[in-house]
Amino acid sequence: MSEIIRKLEMRKITKKFPGVLACNNIDIHLKSGEILALLGENGAGKTTLMNVLFGLYQPEHGEIFINDKQVIINSPSIAFKYGIGMVHQHFMLVPNLTVVENVALGLLGKRIFKLNLGEVRNKILEVSKLYGLSVNPDAYIWQLSVGEQQRVELIKVLCLGANLLILDEPTAALTPQETDELIVLLKKMAENDRSIIFISHKLNEVKAVSSRVCVLRNGSLVYEGKTQEHSVAALAEKMAGREISMPTLKGKSKATTPILEIKNVFAKGNKGTMALDGFSLTVNKGEIVGIAGVSGNGQKELADVINGIAHIESGKILLHNEEITNKSPQKIINRGIGYIPEDRIHEGTIPSFSVKENIIMKDYNKTPLSKKLFLQNKIIEDYSLELIKNFDIKCPDNKTSCASLSGGNVQKVILARELSRKPKMLIASYPIRGLDIGAAEYVHEQLLEARKENVGILLISEELDELLDICDRIAVIYEGKILDILNRDIATKSKLGLLMAGIKDEEKVI
Amino acid sequence: MFKIKLEQKERVSKREELIITLSAIGIAFVLSGIFIALNGVNPFVALWKVITSALGSPYGISETIVKAIPLIFTGLSVAIALNSKLWNIGAEGQLFFGATLATAFIIYGPVLPKPLELTVLVALGAIGGALWAAIPALLKIKFKMNEVISTLLLNYVAINIADYFLFGPWKGKDNFPYTPEFPVEARFSRIGFGRVHAGLILALVLVVLLYILIYHTKTGYKMRLTGSSLKAAKYAGINIKKMMFMVFLMSGALAGLAGVSQICGIEYKLHQHISTGYGYTGIIVAWLARTNPFIIVIFAIFLSILLKGADSLQIAMRLPAAVGVVMQALILFAILGSELFKNYNVKLIRGK
Numbered sequence: 001m002s003e004i005i006r007k008l009e010m011r012k013i014t015k016k017f018p019g020v021l022a023c024n025n026i027d028i029h030l031k032s033g034e035i036l037a038l039l040g041e042n043g044a045g046k047t048t049l050m051n052v053l054f055g056l057y058q059p060e061h062g063e064i065f066i067n068d069k070q071v072i073i074n075s076p077s078i079a080f081k082y083g084i085g086m087v088h089q090h091f092m093l094v095p096n097l098t099v100v101e102n103v104a105l106g107l108l109g110k111r112i113f114k115l116n117l118g119e120v121r122n123k124i125l126e127v128s129k130l131y132g133l134s135v136n137p138d139a140y141i142w143q144l145s146v147g148e149q150q151r152v153e154l155i156k157v158l159c160l161g162a163n164l165l166i167l168d169e170p171t172a173a174l175t176p177q178e179t180d181e182l183i184v185l186l187k188k189m190a191e192n193d194r195s196i197i198f199i200s201h202k203l204n205e206v207k208a209v210s211s212r213v214c215v216l217r218n219g220s221l222v223y224e225g226k227t228q229e230h231s232v233a234a235l236a237e238k239m240a241g242r243e244i245s246m247p248t249l250k251g252k253s254k255a256t257t258p259i260l261e262i263k264n265v266f267a268k269g270n271k272g273t274m275a276l277d278g279f280s281l282t283v284n285k286g287e288i289v290g291i292a293g294v295s296g297n298g299q300k301e302l303a304d305v306i307n308g309i310a311h312i313e314s315g316k317i318l319l320h321n322e323e324i325t326n327k328s329p330q331k332i333i334n335r336g337i338g339y340i341p342e343d344r345i346h347e348g349t350i351p352s353f354s355v356k357e358n359i360i361m362k363d364y365n366k367t368p369l370s371k372k373l374f375l376q377n378k379i380i381e382d383y384s385l386e387l388i389k390n391f392d393i394k395c396p397d398n399k400t401s402c403a404s405l406s407g408g409n410v411q412k413v414i415l416a417r418e419l420s421r422k423p424k425m426l427i428a429s430y431p432i433r434g435l436d437i438g439a440a441e442y443v444h445e446q447l448l449e450a451r452k453e454n455v456g457i458l459l460i461s462e463e464l465d466e467l468l469d470i471c472d473r474i475a476v477i478y479e480g481k482i483l484d485i486l487n488r489d490i491a492t493k494s495k496l497g498l499l500m501a502g503i504k505d506e507e508k509v510i
Numbered sequence: 511m512f513k514i515k516l517e518q519k520e521r522v523s524k525r526e527e528l529i530i531t532l533s534a535i536g537i538a539f540v541l542s543g544i545f546i547a548l549n550g551v552n553p554f555v556a557l558w559k560v561i562t563s564a565l566g567s568p569y570g571i572s573e574t575i576v577k578a579i580p581l582i583f584t585g586l587s588v589a590i591a592l593n594s595k596l597w598n599i600g601a602e603g604q605l606f607f608g609a610t611l612a613t614a615f616i617i618y619g620p621v622l623p624k625p626l627e628l629t630v631l632v633a634l635g636a637i638g639g640a641l642w643a644a645i646p647a648l649l650k651i652k653f654k655m656n657e658v659i660s661t662l663l664l665n666y667v668a669i670n671i672a673d674y675f676l677f678g679p680w681k682g683k684d685n686f687p688y689t690p691e692f693p694v695e696a697r698f699s700r701i702g703f704g705r706v707h708a709g710l711i712l713a714l715v716l717v718v719l720l721y722i723l724i725y726h727t728k729t730g731y732k733m734r735l736t737g738s739s740l741k742a743a744k745y746a747g748i749n750i751k752k753m754m755f756m757v758f759l760m761s762g763a764l765a766g767l768a769g770v771s772q773i774c775g776i777e778y779k780l781h782q783h784i785s786t787g788y789g790y791t792g793i794i795v796a797w798l799a800r801t802n803p804f805i806i807v808i809f810a811i812f813l814s815i816l817l818k819g820a821d822s823l824q825i826a827m828r829l830p831a832a833v834g835v836v837m838q839a840l841i842l843f844a845i846l847g848s849e850l851f852k853n854y855n856v857k858l859i860r861g862k
Contacts (some may be wrong), residue, residue: 057517058857074515309744330747339745347745350738357731361746364731373727 005083005164005195006032006067013062015048022048023059024219030164035186035196037210037227039203039239041436042407044216046199047089050166053197054086055079085162087153089169095142099135100124103156120159127158130192131185142271146295147178154185165189166197171205172433175294176464176497183209201239201436203232204465215239236437244437246469247444249451249488253472255284258318259456260306260337260425265315267305275301276312277480283425286454288447290461290471292496298480299460300342303429306458307339308332319425333362338423340414342430342460344407348414351403355395356384358402358413362421391416392442408439415446426450429460444470464493478502516854527852531798534848538840545836551827559826560819570818572704576776577814578807579706580605580785582713583768584792585799585806586720587639591761593724593801594737596754600646600661601765602789603668604639608766609773610672611638613689613780616696617680627695632712632770639766640759642668647758651751657758665789669782676782688781698775709771716764717803724801733757765789786817787835794842813838 008030015023023045030036038046051057053064055073064071066082073079079086093102104120124137133151141149150170157165167186171179186196186209200206206213207227215223215238223238236244260283269275275298283289293299304310306317308329317325324332341347349358360380363369368379384398393412395405402410411431418426428447432440448470451457461467467474468491475485476499483499522530543553564574584601591598598604612631622630646660676687683690698708724730736743736753743750772784791813798812799805820834850856 058515075513307745328747328749329744330749333747341745343741346739347741350735350742352738353734360731361735361742365728370728373729375726375728375731377726 003067003083004032004193007065008164008195009065010049010053011063011065013049013052013059013064015045015052015057015059021219023052025061026216026219026221028214028221028224030195030197032163032193032195033190034212035190035198035210037206037213038197038199038216039201039206039213039235040216041201041239041438042434043218043436044239045219046216047168048219049216050086050168050197050199053079054084054166080160080162083161083163084166085157085160085164086166087150087157087168087170089172091149091153093141093149093152096140098138098140099144099152099155100137102141102152103159106156106160123159124155127155131158131188133185147174150174150182163193164195164197166199168199169201170198171200171202175462175500176493177501179205203235203239206235207232217241240437242438244441246437246441246465247448248469249288249448249472253284253287253451255286255454255456255472257285258282259285259320260458261316261318262302262306263316263318265305265312265317267301267310267312267315269298269301274313275480276305279315279477279481281458281475281482281485283456283458285424285456286451287472288451288457288459288470290459290467290474291477292461292464292467292474292500293477294500295462297477299429299477301480302477303339303341303427303460306332306427307337336422336424338418338421338426338455340411340418340426340428340431342433344410344414349402349410352401354399354401355388355393355405355413356380356398359384359387359398359417362417387416387420390420391446406439408435408442411435411439411443415443419446419450423450423455425456425458427458427460430462431459432463432466433461440466464496467491467496468493476500513858515857516850517857519853519855522852530848530851531845534844535798535841538837538844541840541844542833542837545840546823546829546833549829549833551823551829556823556827556829559823560816563822563826564815564818569704572706574811574814574818575706575710576704577817578810579709579713579775580768580772580788581791581795581810581814582717582807583764583771584788585795585810586713586716586803587761587764587768587789588792588796589799589801589803589806590720590724590733590764591757592737592796594733594754594757596650596737596757596761597658598643598661598758598761598765599658599793600643600664600668600789601761601768601792602785602787603661603665604642604762604765605769605772605785605789606665606672607642607668607769608635608638608763609769609780609784610668610675611635611641611766612770613675613680613773616692617689621693621695624695628698628774631696631774632767635766635770636763637766639762639764639769641762643758643762643765644755647755650758651754672780673782676780680780689779692774692778696774697778698771705776707771707775709775712767712771714807716767717807720803724803729756765792768792791817791838794838794845797842797845 010028013023013026026049040046048057052059055075055078058074064073071082100117100121103124104115104117107120121137128135133155135148135151135155170182174182190196198209210227213227214221262279262281265276265279266274267276279302291299301310305312308327311326316323319335319337324335345351360369364375368376369383370376388398391412393416394409402413431443447457459471471488473485473487474491474496476483476496483504486495546553546556564570587601588598612634615630615634642664645664646657649655649660650657680689682688700707732748732753735746736748736750740750768788773780777784795806795809795813798809816837817834820837823829823833824831
């Protein structure tokens, strides 16, 4: 095992990408046993800075010192050699292999010819016992929940002997309970003299877990100091560079007319099992209904079957009292359902298409945007400019490809398209996931605005703050069924968290 | 020790893309030069020979255009499929099947007045190609069979079907495997420049029509959407299977037209060598030009210069016939290899 990292320093790190200064002269330092939070909006340079430390990028300027000795890290294997491990936002696991095999893959670099799976398993058990990371070493990755997969990632880097861990947005896909568990775990690791860099834009977690915080904005370090000295609101302001107030729903919904009715729906997921297992729910006009749940409990399938993208085995879906069960996506679009998909990059937009072409994705076949066979380019041009203006989409012009827009602006393109079609019903899947606070604020404002205009909205999310902010009612999905529905006045994070874990009766737990 | 490091590029500009493509062609030329030098010929002399033979005389130019005509058709055929992320490696077979079907009408059908006769032949060529492409299309849609394999293998089937007729019922009087010469009614008119025939006009009209189709119609928008992301296409309400099927039929029809253009424009009969691999060369044309039909014309001419040049190298410099094929292969390799540079920044770093 490598020498323990007592002190890490990154000095004057500058990394440029074509047209972007991702990291501008950043200094950070870290002692063993410390948890440093790296806070910043998307594109602030957090991940880039860490990729430099992990050897994935070479900085233009700057030096890295470990225990006061300068080091050059130009590949992840060198980083591992120095005891630096990174858990990426998107897990780097092979789904068709078991936990042991995945961990062994990481160790392979050290010994090419000899692979002793038994030894690897012992190592896993040893590490998991030391830190209380429970996981079945023989389970296949695809069988594991997101939270479990993350534990495998942690075990993997620990087995490789990392004593400085970089965690890139580790809580992005975890339930509140899993998040709490992770925080406890990280603190325990820090007590064992491991050091941790925790990348996040979620302020509550940063507050809970870290002792020190570095705030990045537009590639520069704008603040560094003790976490406890600042309130959540103060940190948010430093991060965004302005005051932020997330909109919340005020006033009760008077809505009683059902717009979307889902009745006892069964549908298969892509693993062949019933992903929706007798799912029923009604959404009224002018009401936002939240779907809380750990991802993989049928949310994707639910959004797909409502929009006709996947078929259901049995059950009924009604829009405005008319049956839309298993109709084609085109017909459902025509009936007036809007959809903000989970995968905004590859489903909701096409990166190589211009903003203009993305805006007309659902209306290209309607007059006046097209006549007979032909697209009416002049009208499309004006229409797209109008939407870009109305929805404040920041792009050089309407011919810019969506690939070069920020996540927030891509989401605005989708919102512009879906809301301008005047839908009766809107399905929004994780609409603020990965967006910075400013963009999230905008998305929520738009959803609340649509609610005012009597649109029924189904909001699928894992972020309880989001659901509690803007939903009239919150339904919890568990293993393809609605476990319970809570009105906004009685819903709390802890109640929802338990339901998300599949526990309906609180007393049983105690 | 040095290590090669790849960093994903955010995006690539048109200019950069052009430079990379041209560099790839340059590298292919250098490698071809080495190959030629190894055969004992000065590569610069050979290059000059290629250029002068293809472009140095009116005759050369006209013959170059004659070879470019089928390449425009097959290039369009492969490109339109590629535009929807479908691989049509079967243009060669579709070319032969289209030609065979048109020939069948000439042999068994009545001789019609020239405009009518040619309309029927062109239509049959397109239908033949489309029918042949419908097989892999259905296999893909119904059974998820990979179209690269099915289109490629069906080439051999189509060529063997043509061979059956050529060695059987359509065998010439002297027992050689070619049909009798077609009547005048079944021949494209020459346009007054060497052997260049009306097939060129048909090809150029199609270039314009396809440009309009791809960039100015609803169908074209749907095709591009489907080609860019199946997920997004479904999301936008497009019937993907229908779209794929339609694109395959169009692709096959274009390749079938290459066949008709060869038999009615140049050969005036069906035989085994109506195509010198135009269906395969079309893949290179399409890959070089990507999806813009106008650029396909440019690269079709570029490759026909090489084909024409390789012929004369063989005759004048006694180089093996394989030189042309080798050059094409090197270009394809270089172009495919250059994809790396479009998607990644490649850096050389000092390792430890």
